[in-house]
Amino acid sequence: MERGRASSPDLSYLVIQGFPLDRNFCPDENIELSMKGRIRTKEVCPICGGDFKQTLHGLWCEKCKTKPNRYFIDLGKYRGKRIRIYSDTNGAPLDSYARAHRLLETIRHELDTGTFNPKDYIKRELRAFWFEERLNDWITVKEKEVEQGAIAPSYLRELKRYADRYLLSFFARTDDVREINEAKINLFLRSLPDHLSPKTRKNILMALRAFLSFLERDGWLSAIPRFPKVEVPEPSWSWIDEETQEMILRNMREKFIPIFFFMMRHGVRPGEAMALKWKDVDLEKETVVVRRTFSNRQLREWTKTRKIRILPLHSETVRWMKKQENRFPESFVFQRNEKGEPFYDRALRKEWVRATTPLGLDIRLYDGTRHSFASQAVNRGDSLNLVQKALGHTTASTTQRYAHVDVSALKKLIEPGEKVVPLEKKRKRKTKEEGNEGN
Template identity: 40%
Template structure:
């Protein structure tokens, strides 16, 4: 039996301890509210050991710290983690912690008072964060936000956000990696949590600073792409009524969500240009392009689709350019996905080949292989940064080969051979 427990159950020693225990310098007094469940008598305090009923030798299961500080009486029923003081040892630990914080002028009672503490729990504030963000994020991101918040809450729960440090972020990241999540997914979750902490600092002013986050290395997505001949084969597998929008994507490199949102008013036949200014997020039309602060993008009409647009521009300006032949309305997100999946299955194409790869990524890669300037590619694809366009540069193997044609050793072979045959001291 533990020495402390033995002391509280040995009758002779118990009487001595009850009579001899004195005051100490620790701030606050550990108290109990309950009485002995057997005899109804109050528990008696044995300093440093606990509370006990002199008659029944029973001990309480709930404690609190009674503290007088700066003229106020404060009763603390839990520690910083929100854990109830369900043992005398936990209460002693809390008393020692508070004594240290008072001595070092860092004591903040709101970090211990449960009614106040719950305001700073990660789970409480994450719910507020989600409510605020769901009002402004793109509809297609809402499910991700909800999933990320559930993951954050499962790990941090009743952690006081003011106590979160870099080591906590590292532990969180390692727990995510232990769940066999991809590097990209881990990065997205951690980035979302950083956004949460930033929101706490800038919007709620709960935090004065944000802990530094460890760098997360993510392997770049090795997307596949199609050459023009393969695109033609894939296009032949698309039903006639749906072929126009897929051809448009293969020739112009727009995002599928932007093609679905394209309206007649966005086509300028006189200038032969298309204005990309809207997008679908899921099935919600947004009058803005994807990306924070993204501006409208203007691209030329591909010559092969000029006649198509001339015909379509006879419609009402607010009419969608591409219509689902089955419904006569714009393409829904799921319908659009099914069109691609059917064509991919017909052609026995890899499941990893996405519509995005067969269209937008293929346009970027084909242009790179034709040695088109990254600046021009960036403008065509509507990239906000040239850095995004550089993803396509590694595909330009033909361009690299043509670069090697400009260097040669043919005229220098004899000279090199002569030099290497004779050492500096004249020896072979």
């Protein structure tokens, strides 16, 4: 061997010790590796959430002593395309580092002999069960359901967000959906970020369950694994009185006041107020028909509960409506500009924050309008049945959650104002003379 020329270190002893030899791993970073391809994984440590590092044992988390469940081979650029291989020629997934290493050695030999063909490593029968393949199919079905009006666009938006941010970040693209079991679902639940609320964690888990139910219905799964139960505490509802609402309205820009006043005094959802058209208004009878809503900027010809309800109009709203010009049947009642375009949810929320922040109020738009409408009605003594009809709830139990009895109302029950017997007798105060007589 020539002097001054560095030779590649002999790592064959690793094979003797039982460790698979990855020629890409070398303790000396200055040595250029001639062999193509690396063994990698998309997973992270299920305990600490850190990346798996290349060690003499393969991919490994030194801190938690864990290893990935799935691997893939990254060949980098091959004939101008990025090549990643997730299974062998029989379609078997790379479920161990040793299997991945053996396949990498085979591929390197094929590259040297010019016989390598990436298509040999994708088995169509197995690909049909890939997690990403089936998930994309499910999302496509949900998109069609939105077009048919079966589900709301906002619900589809949440499903896509859960899929991209949580499902695909945990389940590998080539995971076989048939291998999803109770243990893996529990591991997925524990992998969710700690900052998520219990309700959000439950919603994400229910999205996964809905996906697996879809697979079972279409015959991809024989049964759905058992899901863990996520306890969600009762929400702490908040509401404000009419006086506080008036303070908020005075703090708003003029074009926003009519639609917010309408939501506050009629208990409609923001999407229902935005979707209101002049053909729904009867100024002679002073009534309005709530029949449609906006969801994710898409106009839907039905409400959330698919129920049409007729509401009486507040006298101040009637006065404002009669002053409006160009009341064409298909025009929106509440318009954000001269073009007649409707308000959108984001603009309403921004204006709500803009008006409530200077007042020191920390309350959501929904709670400050619709929920406050219901709470105020109950505190005035209105029946839950009337409140249910106004809100358009399908069940009385839903209305019950919105009903809060004011403490001042309870005070009248406890202390209606009549005279009561004192709990302690008043003692007569002794005079100075009476005290001296006692001595």
